[in-house]
Amino acid sequence: MLKAKIISTGSYVPSRRLTNGELEQMVDTSDKWIMERTGIRERRIAAEGENTSDLAYEAAVLALSRAGISASSLDIIIVATITGDMPIPATACFLQNRLNATQAAAFDINAACSGFLFGLSTANAYIKSGMYKRILLVGAEALSRFTDWEDRNTCVLFGDGAGAVILEAADGQSGILSVDIHSDGSYWELLNLPGGGSKYPPSEEAAANRLHYIKMKGNETFKVAVRTLEKLVIDALEKNGLKSSDIALLVPHQANLRIISATATRLGIGMDKVMVNLDKCGNTSAASIPIALDEAATSGRIKENDTIILEAFGGGLTWASAVIRW
């Protein structure tokens, strides 16, 4: 049966590292608190003038060159982001232009931290239906531009970066086995960026009220995340007739080490089977899974025929999982 297969990956993070020690100088926090509560040691910050599409471009160029294909052969470009260059046009259009991917239709997806997996669901459906054959999917974020550097509840969490995959139609055993996406808008208040849309358009008042920064009720989000993710991954395994012991590697959204290890414990898998890089990157929202996936694939942690699980949870609220035979 026709499947969508990830034929290559790429990622890019900006060179500037922001350490917990530096954050101690900016807000009332400590390296100890951040490490114990999140597992984050440092995060990357985009340079002035380096925008989301620039991060996406670097990751995409790497994925294209590893696949040995040219951008002009792409049918579709999807960018999952909540921090696009501008409200209009889509960041995917900036990327399409820079890549000179003249044949590709390009659009963005907003599902916050689950955005990459919502994009994967879309790409999977396009390819399985036979509608399109070759898709570039990128998760890219410049969260630092929307981070309130005076709010210790959120500013210690986020980082910038991008990860990309190329998907193609394939006939064999390997490819995407399932992608499941979910939303519950009744929880919208737990995690949002209120300003800049039609509800609170840009204004001096909105700026004075700091509405253009990400707000999160961290502890409440944490509790829903742990509860939801445990069931999500077990459901994904069951759907494919798999057991926890079949998992070669779990690649979770990198929000909090405690959330990640709670999921691993519930599944009964060791942390040696879990990809973790949030210590170096922080929470990069839609970019976190493809960055971690690229690191796992290029460092030899994923081998051909391995069963890989991806899972994410984020604003919306949204959550999603994917099962892949590599």
Ligand code: UT7
């Ligand atoms: O990415 C998509 C979805 N997002 C998530 O999944 C994130 C989920 N949430 C979390 O990761 C965690 O809830 C946080 C890391 C954000 C917070 O950890 P927590 O264990 O839930 O802490 P808390 O919010 O309950 O705060 C505990 C205490 C509070 O002080 P009091 O009220 O006990 O005196 C906070 O004011 O820690 C305080 N606090 C801090 N202290 C030092 C909050 N942020 C900081 C900080 N440094 N940066």
